[in-house]
Amino acid sequence: MSRIVDPKCKLCRREGIKLFLKGQRCFTEKCAVSRRDYPPGVHAQKRSKVTEYGVRLREKQKLKRIYGVGERQFRLYFQEAERLRGNTGENLMVLLERRLDNVLLAAGFALSRNHARQLINHGHVRVNGRKVDVCSYSVRPGDLVAPATRENTKKIVSEAIEVNKSQPVPAWVEVSGDTLTAKVVAVPRREDVPHVIQEQLIIELLSK
Numbered sequence: 001m002s003r004i005v006d007p008k009c010k011l012c013r014r015e016g017i018k019l020f021l022k023g024q025r026c027f028t029e030k031c032a033v034s035r036r037d038y039p040p041g042v043h044a045q046k047r048s049k050v051t052e053y054g055v056r057l058r059e060k061q062k063l064k065r066i067y068g069v070g071e072r073q074f075r076l077y078f079q080e081a082e083r084l085r086g087n088t089g090e091n092l093m094v095l096l097e098r099r100l101d102n103v104l105l106a107a108g109f110a111l112s113r114n115h116a117r118q119l120i121n122h123g124h125v126r127v128n129g130r131k132v133d134v135c136s137y138s139v140r141p142g143d144l145v146a147p148a149t150r151e152n153t154k155k156i157v158s159e160a161i162e163v164n165k166s167q168p169v170p171a172w173v174e175v176s177g178d179t180l181t182a183k184v185v186a187v188p189r190r191e192d193v194p195h196v197i198q199e200q201l202i203i204e205l206l207s208k
Contacts, residue, residue: 056205067096089199090190097188100137107182108164109157124153145182
């Protein structure tokens with residue numbers, strides 16, 4: 001499994017926006033981007049000219065880091081997006097949104113994307129009643145995502161829901177706090193993606 005091990009706040013500062021890699025901390029005054037809105041490093045505050053290639057590269061890196069995927073996996077998503085009908089950029093965004101770890105985070109079942117990945121990898125997540133321990137599992141309309149029946153797992157998810165109750169749930173996911181289930185009711189659309197990404201720049205970069 002691909003995993004980003006760099007300090008999360010430095011990644012946000014490098015991209016110049018909040019990537020929401022630390023869950024609720026990103027909404028508080030402790031957020032590093034709010035306190036130091038410049039890239040990390042000794043010479044970070046010096047002015048430097050950004051090339052057209054650099055702009056496109058940063059957009060790709062931003063999207064990779066938001067969803068926590070590596071370069072090879074990202075290329076595979078891009079190739080699949082090209083094969084599908086419709087706009088390649090929108091297809092790419094939708095494929096990433098359909099990842100199981102993203103569904104867990106969007107439903108409020110996890111405190112952060114890393115937390116969601118940990119729950120999945122340790123076998124705490126069920127899809128349609130069956131254990132799924134692959135974070136990149138692509139959900140489909142009608143899928144029912146729920147924590148395992150163990151009390152400890154249910155407690156972890158319940159606490160996460162309580163912490164995340166102020167965050168909106170996307171329209172393509174229906175969450176039941178009573179039964180601790182999240183139902184995928186539709187395929188996510190481009191407008192359902194909450195992140196500010198110019199996917200056309202990424203397509204221009206990868207299509208060369």
